[in-house]
Amino acid sequence: MNHKILDISNQEAITRLFTSVFTSSEGEKEGRMIGYLASKLSSRTDNKEIICFGTCEEGSIIAAIFFTRLRFDESIQVYMLAPVAVSTGHQGKGIGQALINHALDELKNRSVSVVITYGDPSFYSKVGFQALPETTIKAPLKLSMPQGWMGQSLTAEPIPSINDRPICVEEFNDPVYW
Ligand SMILES: CC(C)(COP(=O)(O)OP(=O)(O)OC[C@H]1O[C@@H](n2cnc3c(N)ncnc32)[C@H](O)[C@@H]1OP(=O)(O)O)[C@@H](O)C(=O)NCCC(=O)NCCS
Structure with a gap:
């Protein structure tokens, strides 16, 4: 098992993975929606604005x-971490946590200050990750589920308060994901 940076050559496999994982866990409609999102994100993965890490x-x-x-x-x-998927047959074996920890180490090496996620x-x-009040970072x-807005600092400092509302990549600029 190894971790690597994925790119557009992996678009089909990534789309299949997200579609099947979210269809199994959340149903067909959600599976199609997250599969489509993963397909669009992977088509524009540039290892800068959009980074994709995989476990092979x-x-x-x-x-x-x-x-x-x-x-x-x-x-x-x-950066915002989302979405993440571990293939249905491999869940619950520590693979998700190991991939996230590997990716956070990589981002730390790239001098990223804060990572945010929106989930369970x-x-x-x-x-x-810890609950992130929107008074700190909007x-x-x-958000339809503000308790899912979470963050962690990758530096020695706590997460700084930032006044302005951030702009996300265009793929996430749709209320359906929030
Ligand atoms: C959520 C997911 C990424 C976790 O990856 P994983 O490899 O299965 O998880 P790990 O084995 O690394 O970690 C397991 C721990 O997370 C918890 N966990 C796993 N899936 C969970 C979920 N969907 N919700 C809440 N907790 C979850 C388990 O209780 C377990 O806790 P424990 O170690 O104290 O027993 C994976 O199960 C998955 O792809 N699920 C379906 C899609 C999804 O929900 N994605 C996340 C939202 S974007």
């Missing part, structure tokens, strides 16, 4: 995760 086993991608840049007026480097606090709290769009 015997030549197949068994887990993948996207990080997308959140842009603020100031030049601070902030019971999972993301296992990999260092979400780009209105």
Whole structure:
């Protein structure tokens, strides 16, 4: 099992992975929606604005995760982690946590200051995320589940308060994901 940066050549495999994982866990409609999102994100993965990390086993991608840049007026480097998928047959074996921790180390090496996610606090709290009040950092769009807005600092400093509302990549600029 190894971790690597994925690119557009992996678009089909990434789309298949997200579609099947989210169809199994959330149903067909959600599977199609997240599969489409993963397909669009992977078509524009540039390892800068949109970064995709994967876990491979015997030549197949068994887990993948996207990080997308959140842009603020100031030049601070902030990324959002979403979505993440571990293939249904490989879940619950530590693969998701290992991939996230590997990716966070990589981002730390790139001098990223803060990583934010939006999801289930019971999972993301296992990999260092804590509830992030919007008085500290706002979400780009209105949140339907504010308790899922979470963040972690990758520096020695706590997460700084930032006044302006960030701009997310265009793929996430749709209320359906929030
Ligand atoms: C959520 C997911 C990425 C976790 O990856 P994983 O490899 O299965 O998880 P790990 O084995 O690394 O970690 C397991 C821990 O997370 C918890 N966990 C796993 N999936 C969870 C979920 N969907 N919600 C909450 N907690 C979850 C388990 O209780 C377990 O806790 P424990 O170690 O204390 O027993 C994976 O199960 C998955 O792809 N699920 C379907 C899609 C999804 O929900 N994606 C996340 C939202 S974007």
